Amino acid sequence: MTAETDTTALERRDVVALDDVTYGYPGGPNVIEGLSLGLAPGEIVCVVGPSGCGKTTLLTMLAGLAKPRSGAVRWSPDPAKPARHPLTMMFQKDTLLPWMTTEDNISLHFRLSGTQLRRADKAGRIADLVELAGLKGAEKKYPYQLSGGMRRRVAFLAAVASRPRVLLLDEPFSALDEPTRIAIHQDIFDIVKSQGISVVLVTHDIGEAVSLADRIIVLTARPGTIYATHHTPFGEQRDITRIRQHPDFLSLYARLWEQLEVQVDSARKSSSSFDPDLGPHAEDGGPR
Amino acid sequence: MSVGRRSAVLACQVLLTAAMLLAWQYLPKVGWLSSRSHLFDPYFVSSPTQVAKALHDLAVGANGSPKIWPFLWRTMSASILGASIGMILGAAAGLVLSNSPFVSAVVRPFVVAANATPRVTLIPVIVIIAGTSLTASVIIGVLVVFFVAFFNAYEGGTSIAPQIIDNAKLLGANNWRVLRYIRLPYVMAWTFAGLPLAITFSVISVVTGELLDGYPGMGQLIATATSTGQSTLTFATTFILAVVGLAIVILSDQARDRVLHWWGK
Numbered sequence: 408m409t410a411e412t413d414t415t416a417l418e419r420r421d422v423v424a425l426d427d428v429t430y431g432y433p434g435g436p437n438v439i440e441g442l443s444l445g446l447a448p449g450e451i452v453c454v455v456g457p458s459g460c461g462k463t464t465l466l467t468m469l470a471g472l473a474k475p476r477s478g479a480v481r482w483s484p485d486p487a488k489p490a491r492h493p494l495t496m497m498f499q500k501d502t503l504l505p506w507m508t509t510e511d512n513i514s515l516h517f518r519l520s521g522t523q524l525r526r527a528d529k530a531g532r533i534a535d536l537v538e539l540a541g542l543k544g545a546e547k548k549y550p551y552q553l554s555g556g557m558r559r560r561v562a563f564l565a566a567v568a569s570r571p572r573v574l575l576l577d578e579p580f581s582a583l584d585e586p587t588r589i590a591i592h593q594d595i596f597d598i599v600k601s602q603g604i605s606v607v608l609v610t611h612d613i614g615e616a617v618s619l620a621d622r623i624i625v626l627t628a629r630p631g632t633i634y635a636t637h638h639t640p641f642g643e644q645r646d647i648t649r650i651r652q653h654p655d656f657l658s659l660y661a662r663l664w665e666q667l668e669v670q671v672d673s674a675r676k677s678s679s680s681f682d683p684d685l686g687p688h689a690e691d692g693g694p695r
Numbered sequence: 696m697s698v699g700r701r702s703a704v705l706a707c708q709v710l711l712t713a714a715m716l717l718a719w720q721y722l723p724k725v726g727w728l729s730s731r732s733h734l735f736d737p738y739f740v741s742s743p744t745q746v747a748k749a750l751h752d753l754a755v756g757a758n759g760s761p762k763i764w765p766f767l768w769r770t771m772s773a774s775i776l777g778a779s780i781g782m783i784l785g786a787a788a789g790l791v792l793s794n795s796p797f798v799s800a801v802v803r804p805f806v807v808a809a810n811a812t813p814r815v816t817l818i819p820v821i822v823i824i825a826g827t828s829l830t831a832s833v834i835i836g837v838l839v840v841f842f843v844a845f846f847n848a849y850e851g852g853t854s855i856a857p858q859i860i861d862n863a864k865l866l867g868a869n870n871w872r873v874l875r876y877i878r879l880p881y882v883m884a885w886t887f888a889g890l891p892l893a894i895t896f897s898v899i900s901v902v903t904g905e906l907l908d909g910y911p912g913m914g915q916l917i918a919t920a921t922s923t924g925q926s927t928l929t930f931a932t933t934f935i936l937a938v939v940g941l942a943i944v945i946l947s948d949q950a951r952d953r954v955l956h957w958w959g960k
Contacts, residue, residue, distance in 0.1 A: 516867060
């Protein structure tokens with residue numbers, strides 16, 4: 408499999424699509440080059456690739472936090488009435504407000520967007536989410552009273568409480584230990600699928616990508632573009648723990664490793680000219 | 696710390712205090728020492744028993760001593776007013792500047808220069824404008840506290856992690872709501888964290904003002920005592936200021952921890 412352009416992007420009624428985008432930091436080389444990627448309604452797309460290949464940049468462009476040098480981000484009109492909140496993002500670093508309780512952090516969208524929602528409806532929705540994500544009993548706690556895994560759950564709920572059309576996840580669980588991470592995966596998957604939210608997940612964790620994704624995109628070394636696309640066969644109902652022993656999981660896992668190794672090697676070879684990890688603001692996940 | 700260790704520390708502290716008081720009381724009685732240094736001359740250093748008696752006289756207004764309370768009240772009310780106004784103004788300025796890189800770039804050099812200016816030198820100017828009054832004392836307190844509060848507030852407003860602002864915008868916040876729901880709480884928290892320091896600074900500057908302008912607070916009492924050679928009264932007044940200052944710091948520490956409990960450890 409070689410570089411593949413997703414030309415079907417807008418024909419498929421994608422929610423949002425990157426259309427032949429190129430991106431670079433001001434005065435620097437291209438980080439992403441000629442990348443096209445569409446996101447179908449309710450689809451989970453996972454993006455993997457070597458460090459510095461522009462995975463996070465891809466998300467910041469979708470979020471409108473960074474403007475591409477060329478190409479465009481195209482949104483399809485929202486068929487829902489009233490229109491849904493277009494997009495939220497769960498960042499790699501903590502975004503919980505320390506003076507707010509779990510409940511208040513989760514319902515932050517309503518306060519920040521000025522969305523008028525009947526008090527009872529809002530409370531009901533928050534309560535449902537809290538229940539689904541296993542945070543019952545932590546509603547009145549402050550972030551400093553929560554474990555790392557619980558904080559991530561709260562941040563996730565804050566991102567989905569508005570039931571956005573698109574959710575971007577930027578390596579959201581990379582700081583968690585593996586059992587905690589896998590436990591969260593199941594809840595994330597169930598909530599996202601039941602709410603009909605389209606997801607782009609950037610991750611370093613291949614197991615995470617294979618177990619959650621409908622489609623996996625492998626990016627090339629910088630400048631990043633699509634190197635390979637894989638569709639997973641696991642469907643809309645998944646038992647994440649079980650999937651991890653499935654033969655298809657294991658073969659896809661191995662296949663992704665091979666492809667990533669090729670790209671990591673190629674990144675290493677070109678790193679004599681520049682360090683792919685050290686783009687401006689690389690730590691913050693994009694330009695501001 | 697274990698209980699045993701804590702009581703050992705306490706015991707040592709009591710012993711140390713006792714030793715210092717005894718030294719203060721009895722060393723000046725050694726003629727050989729007091730004739731050689733002012734440090735051991737009872738006229739200059741007084742003694743714990745005299746200070747204790749002066750404290751009693753000040754409390755009840757006995758033996759020709761003035762009652763301390765009106766003096767203390769004037770100083771403390773000016774200090775607390777000065778600290779409050781200074782913190783509110785400082786927080787507001789910090790909020791505005793941290794919210795706008797442009798305004799911040801324009802104003803910051805002036806702020807730094809103003810902060811480097813010794814405000815004590817402005818006291819005569821303030822007295823000319825406001826007279827020897829409570830207003831003058833409060834302005835002096837405000838001038839000092841404002842900068843303490845401002846720098847804290849500005850730091851709070853600019854230290855917000857970029858992803859928190861981005862997150863708020865993606866959740867649907869316009870600039871006003873980012874200011875109202877994100878930046879303002881950060882600024883208030885950081886300003887409030889400086890409460891004990893602000894009050895301490897306020898007391899110091901108000902007393903300094905009274906020393907210079909003669910407004911009848913604790914500072915004026917010290918000025919009078921010093922100029923008439925009453926070292927006992929000077930020590931007694933200073934002691935009262937220290938005790939009240941300590942109480943205020945403890946109270947404001949507790950208020951801060953209570954309000955900012957969510958800050959965690």
